[in-house]
Amino acid sequence: MYRVRHRFAAVNMSGPRVRQMFVFLLLGTAIIFIFTGFFAMMRAKVSSRSSDIGRFTAGLSAETMVGVLAREIPYLKSSVSIPQKDGVVSRLTFELATSVDPRDPRTFLGRELPGFALFDTEIVVAGQGVDYTDIPVESAPPPDLEEQLTQDRKPAKPEDVKEPGDAKEEKPAGGGDIAKTKRVFIYHTHSTESYLPELSGVNSPERAYDNRKNIVMVGKRLGEELEKMGIGAEVYTKPFQAKWNRLYQASRKTVVEAMKQNADLEYFIDVHRDSKRRNKTTRHINGKPYATIAFVVGTANDNWEENEKFAREVHNKLEELYPGLSKGVFRKSRAQGNGEYNQSLSPRSLLVEIGGVDNTFEEAYRSAEALARAIAEIHFEATPVDARPRNP
Known part of the structure; x- marks a missing residue:
């Protein structure tokens, strides 16, 4: 040989x-x-x-x-x-x-x-009946749609734009002047994420994006509900001018600016929509359909353990108030996604997925109200004041 x-x-x-x-x-x-x-x-x-x-x-x-x-x-x-x-x-x-x-x-x-x-992706805490097929997935719009959304984007009406540092004058129900102190900053890194039933003529999940009817409307409802419960909330509604793969860097600048302008901010909530279909993103509670809620924690930052603890608190409170609504807490490293999600800025940062491509605004609004109630109860348990969350 x-x-x-x-x-x-x-x-x-x-x-x-x-x-x-x-x-x-x-x-x-x-x-x-x-x-x-x-x-x-x-x-x-x-x-x-x-x-x-x-x-x-x-x-x-x-x-x-x-x-x-x-x-x-x-x-x-x-x-x-x-x-x-x-x-x-x-x-x-x-x-x-x-x-x-x-x-x-x-x-x-x-x-x-x-x-x-x-x-x-690690399932830190799983909701009822949740397994690996329920893991939230981020997906970008097709290149042609992303380009179209960028070209068609027009400045929002002045009354709809909420810049960091702006304050609402109205008083919340039962909250006295407490809502004048803004505690929560809500923004939407992927602001064009939308829901198919709300988009006329759109049937493909890959194209469930829109410049006007989108996840920002759900974030605004979340802010309104927090205000009603006595927690001041700033809602940033302007779209971020960047390519999809650079949006987290763009939204980070906005969060940093908001923190500089208001040292009272304690909670930072980035509201998203999942890419999963209806059977994975819908729960019926007391006979009404709700869009599921999922919490994503990135481990590529020093605050991830504290953020995960906070996400667990909110998940557990939702389980107590609305059993089955929360899909759970999911941990992602940089290898599975952004991994940082601006969560290095605060130990009380949440990335929240509300519903999926097949849900409706009505279902997502119900879930936003439920999430607001859970956050309010956690907040007032930690900081007892006269203003208490109202019952649903």
């Missing part, structure tokens, strides 16, 4: 041992993908309260993967050099060049198995 010529070894690639090695290699690879895909599908059907599969796969190292292959391909035991744990430089170079982490098989399996990347 081997012939030495001028000190070089020639390998006969058509030999039976080489062919056998390649057959075992292909079979071993196929078995890994089949097993992983089957396990992922089964896991999606089971309600879970934490990302067990995420923690399991994240713990696998390159040594483990090679060891699994070596069980089927004995040749690997002697021919493949397994990197040592102290090879930090070589691992870093590999990750930078390929965007694949040898210690995390999800980084390359996710590209081969559709939907596998979904499991990178």
